[in-house]
Amino acid sequence: MRTMYFSQAVDDALAQAMADDPRIILFGEDTPLLRRNLLVRFGPRRVRGAPISESAFLGAGVAAAMAGLRPVVEMYMVDFFGVCMDALLNHAAKIEAFSGGKWTAPIVVRAPCGGGYGDGGQHEQSLWGWLAHIPGLTVLVPSTPLDAGGLILAALQHDGPVIFLEHKLLSETWLEFLGSGARNTVHFDVPTEGIKSTVPQKWEPLPIGKAVLRRAGDDVTIISVGVGVHRALEAAQALEAEGISAGVLDLRTISPLDKTAVCETVAQTGRLLVVDEDYEGFGLSGELSAVVLEAGIFCKYTRVCTQTTIPYARHLEDQILPNKQRICASVRQLMQ
């Protein structure tokens, strides 16, 4: 067994897949430097740098996937989908439906997401709810290096477009590149359980659309994804001292949602708290309440999400993003 950091695990699983499948190619802005370890093993034909032309290279990735390649396209940040959404919204997501199920675009789009390091509201969004809103897109948000490696492998084997999001607080390389810049004078609330894992010698794909119960609990079910899972686990631990038993379900996949796991766990506790770093309105948190209601499950419900544009100032940001205090307060409210 080996231990790996988050992005190291993704790159390692990606390298394993690239060695097995010559159709997998990798491109994006600064990819030659950011993925230099893959570049020197797989060469410049398969690992290439793109201009700051997201509409062009993401759109090209979609069509290259339709024509037989397995492109992994890197976006600098999930926020930058704003400049090239057409490729996902109107093309990648639509090919299968438009072709009557005869043609798909097996592209993997890899992008860092999330906040907690003071980069401001144009570089720290989550946006998985926005992406998952579109039928035809698969959206993955792993919370540990072990899951990240297994899910990137699954994404590469999936026969349709997959968005693979890496939270920057969990990724050792992104946090250094964008957050610390190699300074030791700044500190971030990094969840230690999410940044390093024991990983297998040979990666196996994890099932897409399968949630995992991180902690069992009888009183409340907390459902989350990404860094939120770790915040929820911290809160659940703290609530134990108050005699509250909170379970934590890690969705891992936003779309397709593991409705079975959601309904089973919520039915057991009768109380649902959604912890979602993405925006509160019209997103994952509301979707989960609909899933439960549609299944005829009666439960008490509340949510801890991001409600506004993410502030630049660290102390304001810490209040806006879901944190342990807000989660504990919401659980107590559900218990009343």
Added chain:
Amino acid sequence: MPPNLWLIYSLMLKSRLFEEAIARLWHDGLISGEMHLGTGEEAIIAGVVAHLREYDAMALDHRSTAALLMRGVDPVLILRELLCYPDGLCGGMGGHMHLFSKEYLAASSGIVGAEGPIAAGFALSAQQLHLGAIAVAFFGEGAMNQGMLMESLNLTSAWNLPVLFVCKDDGWAITTQSKKVTGGDLNERARGLGIPAVEVDGCNVFEVWEASHSAIERARSGQGPTFLHARCVHFEGHFLGFQLIRMVRNPIREMPGIAIPLTQSFLHFGGVALQERLAGLKVVLAAVLATLRDPRQDSINDPLWRARKTLESEPVRLQELEDQVENEISNVISIALAEVPL
């Protein structure tokens, strides 16, 4: 009317000293997130901003401090914003990539190329509400490959909008050498869309001032946009803590973390043939070597050094001016650092 080089030099020096102070505060951990400085591009900013007047607008990129300061925005407010204070320029909400001044019609953005549409809109508004006013867009050459900027060049040309597009070309699109990802010539690209293009030495403030003077007058008189292409060198690379610069400045500390995994991966079983691997290695080494050769520390590439040269014939006046600017900036820093209740 010739430029007032004393005034322009003082703007440039103010900006340089201010940004050097920002760099220290960033290294001390008092400023969070990324920090893109404009050290090295002061001549371009000063040479353009010196022409701006009431109702003129600026569309700024992620490197906006110099332009805001030179335009007249209170540097204490800028710094208090970066230091996360609620009485900062944007109440602590924006941070250095999202600085806004409604008073000066100045908007920055962390989205590369967004300056194009923003300048076009400011110019459209000027054309209808304040005839004779103009908009300036500052962006890097990497942004020239962004669709929305290319579309804005065409839009402003077709609508004859009063815009000065200022391309600050340091040769690097983040960590990629721009020439490796750019087809054709940028000036020709602008000309192809019907926009006159002017090439200047971005380290020579006099040249920038003269070229932007004509371009801005042209825009003010209703003759449409101009593309100004100015080469410069960013002393800190893309942003503070930039990996390539760190590697050059402190190879003993930085190299092992890069070289060891790189070598392991190069030698790893599974993958492409040796020749292709060597080609990959060559790409990585080329980026590193280009940084090593990068003439960041050459005085000739320092716009302040160049501007100062022209003023050295009056050493007493120069000394007085420099003392005054230094005092001003150190006052700004102490006022900005003073604690106030959050």
